Amino acid sequence: MFKAEKSSLVAAFGAVGNAITRNPTVPIRANVLFERADEGLLLTGTNMDKQISIRCAASLSDDFTEFTAPCEEISKAVKAMAEGPIRFENSSTDGRFDFVDIKSGRAKIRIPVLPARDYHKLSDSGFTHTIGLGIAGLKKCLAATKFAASTDKGRPYLQGVFLDPLEDGLMFVGTDGYRLSQRLMMDIDEPVMGAPKVTIPTDAVSALFQLLPDDGNADIRLSSEKMMVQFGDVTIITKLLDTDYPDYRRLTPTETLITASLSRKGLADAITRVMSVNSDKGNTVRFSLAAGEMNLRMRPGEKGEAEDAIPATANGEVVIGWNGAYVASMLDAMDSDQIEIAFVDSQCPAIIRKPNDGQNHMIIMPMRI
Amino acid sequence: MFKAEKSSLVAAFGAVGNAITRNPTVPIRANVLFERADEGLLLTGTNMDKQISIRCAASLSDDFTEFTAPCEEISKAVKAMAEGPIRFENSSTDGRFDFVDIKSGRAKIRIPVLPARDYHKLSDSGFTHTIGLGIAGLKKCLAATKFAASTDKGRPYLQGVFLDPLEDGLMFVGTDGYRLSQRLMMDIDEPVMGAPKVTIPTDAVSALFQLLPDDGNADIRLSSEKMMVQFGDVTIITKLLDTDYPDYRRLTPTETLITASLSRKGLADAITRVMSVNSDKGNTVRFSLAAGEMNLRMRPGEKGEAEDAIPATANGEVVIGWNGAYVASMLDAMDSDQIEIAFVDSQCPAIIRKPNDGQNHMIIMPMRI
Numbered sequence: 018m019f020k021a022e023k024s025s026l027v028a029a030f031g032a033v034g035n036a037i038t039r040n041p042t043v044p045i046r047a048n049v050l051f052e053r054a055d056e057g058l059l060l061t062g063t064n065m066d067k068q069i070s071i072r073c074a075a076s077l078s079d080d081f082t083e084f085t086a087p088c089e090e091i092s093k094a095v096k097a098m099a100e101g102p103i104r105f106e107n108s109s110t111d112g113r114f115d116f117v118d119i120k121s122g123r124a125k126i127r128i129p130v131l132p133a134r135d136y137h138k139l140s141d142s143g144f145t146h147t148i149g150l151g152i153a154g155l156k157k158c159l160a161a162t163k164f165a166a167s168t169d170k171g172r173p174y175l176q177g178v179f180l181d182p183l184e185d186g187l188m189f190v191g192t193d194g195y196r197l198s199q200r201l202m203m204d205i206d207e208p209v210m211g212a213p214k215v216t217i218p219t220d221a222v223s224a225l226f227q228l229l230p231d232d233g234n235a236d237i238r239l240s241s242e243k244m245m246v247q248f249g250d251v252t253i254i255t256k257l258l259d260t261d262y263p264d265y266r267r268l269t270p271t272e273t274l275i276t277a278s279l280s281r282k283g284l285a286d287a288i289t290r291v292m293s294v295n296s297d298k299g300n301t302v303r304f305s306l307a308a309g310e311m312n313l314r315m316r317p318g319e320k321g322e323a324e325d326a327i328p329a330t331a332n333g334e335v336v337i338g339w340n341g342a343y344v345a346s347m348l349d350a351m352d353s354d355q356i357e358i359a360f361v362d363s364q365c366p367a368i369i370r371k372p373n374d375g376q377n378h379m380i381i382m383p384m385r386i
Numbered sequence: 387m388f389k390a391e392k393s394s395l396v397a398a399f400g401a402v403g404n405a406i407t408r409n410p411t412v413p414i415r416a417n418v419l420f421e422r423a424d425e426g427l428l429l430t431g432t433n434m435d436k437q438i439s440i441r442c443a444a445s446l447s448d449d450f451t452e453f454t455a456p457c458e459e460i461s462k463a464v465k466a467m468a469e470g471p472i473r474f475e476n477s478s479t480d481g482r483f484d485f486v487d488i489k490s491g492r493a494k495i496r497i498p499v500l501p502a503r504d505y506h507k508l509s510d511s512g513f514t515h516t517i518g519l520g521i522a523g524l525k526k527c528l529a530a531t532k533f534a535a536s537t538d539k540g541r542p543y544l545q546g547v548f549l550d551p552l553e554d555g556l557m558f559v560g561t562d563g564y565r566l567s568q569r570l571m572m573d574i575d576e577p578v579m580g581a582p583k584v585t586i587p588t589d590a591v592s593a594l595f596q597l598l599p600d601d602g603n604a605d606i607r608l609s610s611e612k613m614m615v616q617f618g619d620v621t622i623i624t625k626l627l628d629t630d631y632p633d634y635r636r637l638t639p640t641e642t643l644i645t646a647s648l649s650r651k652g653l654a655d656a657i658t659r660v661m662s663v664n665s666d667k668g669n670t671v672r673f674s675l676a677a678g679e680m681n682l683r684m685r686p687g688e689k690g691e692a693e694d695a696i697p698a699t700a701n702g703e704v705v706i707g708w709n710g711a712y713v714a715s716m717l718d719a720m721d722s723d724q725i726e727i728a729f730v731d732s733q734c735p736a737i738i739r740k741p742n743d744g745q746n747h748m749i750i751m752p753m754r755i
Contacts, residue, residue, distance in 0.1 A: 090663060090689055097662040099655070116690070124659045124694040127686075286468070290493045293466040294459060317496075320459055321485070325493040 707755030
């Protein structure tokens with residue numbers, strides 16, 4: 018049937034495995050689809066919400082027949098083989114194709130297969146818009162927003178990253194209602210205005226992020242229901258959330274009164290310190306900006322109390338409560354050494370951003386202290 | 387009270403934490419004991435089955451008072467501090483010592499403490515024999531035997547490593563009744579005959595193994611109830627199993643008929659291959675020695691079947707069933723490239739050993755195939 022290198026197969030199974038559910042109710046959903054491609058094999062895995070296909074170098078014989086095999090088992094078998102080429106053979110005797118034999122040296126592993134005709138896939142057509150963009154920028158935008166997406170099943174419409182095609186570029190947004198992050202992607206081939214506004218489900222974002230290389234270019238195709246991303250040998254198709262995304266711009270305060278400048282790492286370390294006690298008491302930290310410093314305090318509890326202070330230059334004073342873990346997650350997703358926090362007062366959302374960055378920022382809601 | 391380097395404290399908490407239970411029924415059992423040592427601090431943790439103490443460089447003030455503090459919390463607090471010296475202060479106001487303040491730079495973390503007088507420890511006296519030995523050899527003996535100790539709660543007397551003081555040295559033995567490993571330690575200062583035969587509980591073996599450096603010397607003190615091991619700044623005391631260990635020598639066949647020589651890695655890889663299918667069907671692998679090779683076969687099941695073969699020189703033929711995972715664990719604990727397997731027949735235990743090694747070996751029981 019075909020012959021391929023162990024390393025190529027292991028990489029391909031690893032990629033398509035991201036779209037395959039373990040122990041699905043329909044057995045064939047645990048399987049990888051093996052099809053003939055222009056040069057070699059096309060391997061596909063899907064849970065019918067997202068789908069990952071990858072081309073894999075292989076030499077196919079003329080009698081190659083499409084089939085599907087359980088991803089976990091076939092991946093385990095291939096990993097156990099010695100490095101080098103691995104042969105796959107149709108081991109059926111009476112005309113039925115029930116097993117594939119995986120061979121390397123003296124080793125032979127026989128795995129049950131299911132027919133390719135029973136394997137449903139997501140359609141790769143029906144897209145209305147194509148956006149060509151740089152992968153490095155795309156990864157930055159996904160990293161800067163996906164952490165803020167909601168994991169609350171009561172808010173399914175926030176469980177993803179929202180793409181908002183604007184005049185200046187493609188705006189990425191993630192929010193769970195308590196924190197928000199928005200980042201504008203400008204490394205795009207053509208204007209994106211007019212493309213549909215869509216929300217990519219969080220687990221598709223994670224799979225995409227994991228498979229994207231560090232650079233190169235990708236094509237994104239969009240319809241209002243589906244997105245297809247293509248780069249290198251990989252094609253990812255995902256259904257989109259069929260809910261409206263709230264107007265994220267309303268969360269951002271239009272006018273702030275106090276601006277503080279401080280070290281990102283300094284603030285992150287201080288948060289870790291004050292949160293090292295009373296982890297059972299919630300994550301509310303009291304932040305107090307005054308006299309050239311930001312003071313952090315975790316309220317006294319059974320297991321102790323903590324405070325720390327770091328230098329901060331500011332044009333005013335404010336005391337505010339934030340979820341320390343949320344602020345830490347935001348700082349972690351930023352890449353500048355110095356950051357700016359802009360406040361209205363202790364009751365309003367505050368803006369955290371790279372100094373003087375007017376397009377990308379994060380928002381954190383206050384908590385009662 | 388005292389001042390110590392973050393790195394020394396983190397290492398010390400990491401060590402004593404091995405003896406401390408999470409969420410114990412008696413709160414003080416979650417705590418570390420801080421005492422004055424000859425030079426610096428002596429930190430101790432114990433669950434009253436095993437106890438770990440470590441000396442930690444520190445400068446103590448004259449008013450230093452012994453105390454205990456929760457290991458997890460104090461460790462987390464110290465880890466969150468900046469690198470460098472950390473100050474600990476008794477923060478009590480009215481003569482009671484209720485909290486310790488941990489300070490570094492502007493950061494202050496307050497942790498509740500409990501009195502040292504309420505902290506029970508295992509006694510470090512009453513030992514009848516002392517054995518001085520090389521740590522490198524000790525680690526090898528522990529590694530070669532602990533994996534084979536039983537984890538079956540129905541066989542508490544096998545849940546540890548047995549030490550048998552012999553004329554030639556100290557024999558280490560681990561077995562769960564299905565596999566056995568014995569290894570003789572000869573790098574010992576004096577004869578050990580007459581020292582008590584003891585069984586070290588598995589979790590004490592693991593803690594000891596983890597804390598032992600790669601070389602140097604250790605002193606082992608033994609009584610029939612307790613063992614104390616000292617090396618560097620560390621002292622470990624453990625209670626011993628108060629059950630009799632079965633006569634391990636009876637498991638070893640005295641006369642074998644067939645001996646095979648084969649590659650350890652080759653056999654381990656072949657086992658991984660045939661066991662990559664049907665993991666739900668148990669671990670029985672059919673090993674068949676004939677015609678210059680060892681053939682391995684996993685019986686056909688719903689999820690497939692597998693076979694492999696590797697070269698083996700032997701003076702006979704035999705077909706036997708073994709638990710493949712057990713054989714793999716034994717090969718993993720050996721360090722020679724080539725191994726020897728000695729058989730009586732397909733119904734008897736077989737011996738796996740380094741070629742021509744008369745003192746150290748492993749035993750594997752057959753399974754029905």
